[in-house]
Amino acid sequence: MTEKKSILKELGEEELLLPELVNAALAANERIKYYFTLLQTAQSRALHPDREFPSLKKERETAGVENVLLDSVVQGAEDLGSGTYRIPYADEIFSAIKACMQEMSLPILARGEANDYDKRLTELLEGWPAAGEEALSEQFLQRITSGDRKSGDSLHLLVIDMHRTLNSMQGELSQENIDGAMTYLLEEGDRVLVRAFMAGVNHTAPLKFDHPGLGTTATRMGTRLVIQNDIGLTDAHVLVVNIEGMTVSIVHTDIHMPRLKFFQSLFDTWDVKWEDALSKRVGDQFEKEVYHLSTGRYTARDFPDLEAFLTHLGSRIVFLIDWNRARKRLRNFLPNKDCIAVLKWAADNEVGHIAFFNLGGERIIYDALLLSMSCGEPLHQILGREKCMEYFQWVLRTAATGLLTGSSRSLIQDEIKADLLGYLRSAYEDLMGMCEEHTSLIIEAANAVGDSLRQRDGDFAARSAQKIRVWESQADELVRKVRTLSRRAEEASFFAALINASDIALDHLEKASFFATLIPPDARSREAHADLRTVAEIAQRCSQEFLKTLISAREVHKGYSREEMADFLRASDSVMGLEKECDEALRKTVQSILRESADDKGFLVYFELARSIMASTSSLMKAACIMHDNIFESMKR
Template identity: 35%
Template sequence: MEKIEAVASLGQAELLRPARVRAALAANDRLKLYLSVLQAAHDCAQRGDARALDLAREFAVAGVDAPWLAQLPATAYREGKELHVAGLDRLAGLLAEDLCTMARPLEGDADFAARCAHWCAWLEALAPDTLSSAQLHALTSGKRGKDDSLHLLVMDLHKALNRLASELSSETIDGAHVWQVDATDRSRIAAFMRGLNATRALKLDHPGLDTAATRDGARLLLQNDIGTNDAHVLVIQVEGLRVVLTYSDLHRRRFAFFQSLLCEVGANWSEPQARTSAGLNFGATYYVGTATFDCADEEALCGVLEGIGTRIVFLIDWNRARKRLEQFVGKTDAVAILAEAARRRVGHMAWLAAGGEQLVFGAMQALGPEYFRIGDRLDGVLGTEKARAFVLESMALASAAMQQRQPLALVADDTRLLLARYLHRHDEFDLLAEHAAYCHALAEGLRDGLAHGHERDRKAAREFSERAKDWERRADQLVMDARARAEARPRWEAFAELVETADDVADALEEAAFLLSLIAADHHQGWRGEVHQTMQLLADAVLGAAQDHVRALEIARGFGEDSSAEDHEAFVAALWRVLNAERQCDVLLRDVRRALAEHVSDAATLNLSTDFAQALESATDWLLATGYGLRRLVFSRAGVGR
């Protein structure tokens, strides 16, 4: 006699319920498999070929060994509006049997009893091997509306069983409802709950994360409710040193997000399968996949369970957060932000609870039209990387504040101040610094080119000239960007003027690179005597001025209330070095001309070499003019007289 029947004979009906719940949960796995088989049969018949979904993992997880059932989709075909399914009567019997098994622990619930009776009778009335489109929809639809479906009944029974399981648990382990487990199971359940509880606070007051655990033969079963969505399910089976996680989700992007999170703890994922095609369930497809973890020892297994538990909280309201973020950054960046927020254990729930997109819109509005116009997106003003960094930092602020029960007004104020710091720290000076980097690259390339004798190397001089032209074009684009911003925002006008002046530096250096390529192109008759040495000194001085320009910009970027007297002195010193370099280059240009007059007689070489030296010296003239402009800008922003 089965143990269940023995207990029943003793009149201890209450003791039957945990075993019946366990049997009902196993029946739930089988019912989902049967509906997936029907889905696959429909898809095969719709396509007109025998290619079916690979359901081998699902058969294994459900513990079903039925070759006839596995072959059923490949034999299905359509005739008019009817789907022909060989063995449908046999499958209908299995559906009805497991539906009754699922409902058994819930005896006494009149609504479930009536629905189960209806669907059992409906299944019995089916034709032996054909289904109409309406009947297939009635079996597999997960869309809630005025009509019931067998799929909806299975999902509702599953939810009720989870609630019953928590009520029946004989004990709790760190918050998990547990029954009929052994000593080994306890440490494994504790490991999972240790991870879950480490990040549980990040969900704030949102429902979800309730966990139930029991043993089914040789397997430990763990189930977490995640949130409230019907199709959002996570089940873990542990047998020996192997962990198998089954996960389903309505949202393909969130599924991929969870896949990436679990890959960090060694998951080997199956290919996610759509359980509803576009023609069914009104297009509300959901996805199911399994992740397998093969562990070396018990310590590694507990580490995997803890790692899984740590990451579940980041699934709650993930799709809502993603949609909010896409108002400020691109789709890929929104997912990247959520992934990084999970890795930092910050999460997105606090940000949503504190206002989400309204926090950012409020901060943008508070800074006014000089920074943001109507329709501006955050990454369009800050740039992609800085927009992502700002949002992540604002999420961290919100998480800390909400967990400490700080007022929402304080979170909003902190977000506004954070955005102001990002704009002051990373806006206009970024563009200037990027332009200065191109000027530095040009000056460095010219200095190195002379050091390696590129005036005699046609190929090397031409390659550098082409690179220099590309850098100069990019520098020009920055000028156009600054002009466009100045048209919309008055605060950009001074920066646009400054970068226009700096662009003459890039033009002069690019001209020098072009002239060097001409000198190397069969026109060089030799820089005899002191010519090469004085040219090298001139190029060294130009590079030194470009380096000091970069230093001055970097110091100016950090000016603010917390800047020190040492910063001010370093800024002024860098500008003075640019001035001295300009004066030095005036002298060196005359030395070059003198050397050329004494040692070069070839007219082409003389003219090209003179123009080359003149272009180098001209770059320092414009660096000096840019330095004066930078000084005026910085002093005016700091409220210091000229």
């Protein structure tokens, strides 16, 4: 490291040089991070020559390194065996690293804040390879790039510590506050761009409430305006924006790859070119031992477009704060893909997620589920995924709007609970509505069978049978929806069992319509035919009473009263009574068929027709019993 005395003597009475030194040191920090990434990527390429690795050209250009020969380092790396690797241009890389370290040390020495940095650097530089040497041991590369403090000191760890010191000095040296950004060494044109960026930051900053983060610094580094935002509390979560001419380069580091991709999605309407993310290993001082780096570039059409982009960029940062924690907590209620979609909606609509979790987050939802006795199934299975997403979008908006306008926390929490209870009731209503619609198709089918028997016209019977097949297809779609999209949590099998039982009734009626087309046109079994019409009429009334059962059950579920319960009990009892009546009518019909059928064909057609109609009423009776048991079970809760 450059001797302290000569530097202090040179800088002792020229404090105005310190900001330039800090600037240069931070620029050197960006370059040295590129060199570390280059060495790590080259080593990975040597170990896995069959895989594809980036040349890191974009990262080199972003860091301000001009040596184009380094773009071939990754592809030229080789595993020499015995833990030794060939790294092309290693001598140039290490010379550049040494120069960067010296540049980073200058402002620290000038302020007398070197701590033990010079001693650590001296020890770490011992045993460096001779000039021109490209064969490097794994142990030596670890001394350079390791981020794990448990494994001993490394150049990477020293750079991390020095960078923290430099950031602290940068804040102290700030000469001007521009709308909350600490700035220094700006040129006149830079201030407009910083204000544009801060306009976005300040527009959405209230959505972080009391959460720390969004600290911004800005400075001029040669031809570039550099803006840095600390986002939140995570050490490895940093956003650096480089502006040169009409081009904006975004360098985003994060320990969570999903959040990195989420951030990129916030620019879907802007033509940002994102490079493939790079993963880097660090030490235990971070939440995770690996962090990811993403670089994006945007070239503005003109200066107003540049300002607009910077404003948009600044306004998106708040939505990264505690994003991963929010995603994990929402996963208690939604699939991961839907969680990310909800958080994306919250960012696009500028409501965010922090307000909801400040209010208690998932505890509010669990309280509402306990009130409704709906704790057996994930919420997205109770409501269906689309409605569950719609509910959480409303929740995030309500929470943010409520806290921003000063509503009491308890009021907002109660609104969220009440709305969920409404959704749960709505889910019941929707599912019952599907079952009622399905029953309406059963009624149509029963009427069609009865009409075919009354008309005694083969063509009419064929047309009726065709209609019933169409209705049966529509009914199958309703059954599918009830089975797979929405299930009631307190009794997940109830609606599926209900519609399955009633759907069997429709299957029997479809079969009956087929047999009605087989009645011989010259059939003389008048008594049997009359008895068949009686069986069909009972089935028609049975299906109508079953629909009344479902409608009255819905009213009982909304709110119990003696009158509503009486209506339900009368309707369900009527279904059961009509099933018995149909059974008696079937016996009488069979006797008539046996007396009047002239041949086996006529007997088979009439018998199967009568039995199919009777079976439909048995299925409706079973469905009515399921509904009856569910109502009484719910009253116990």
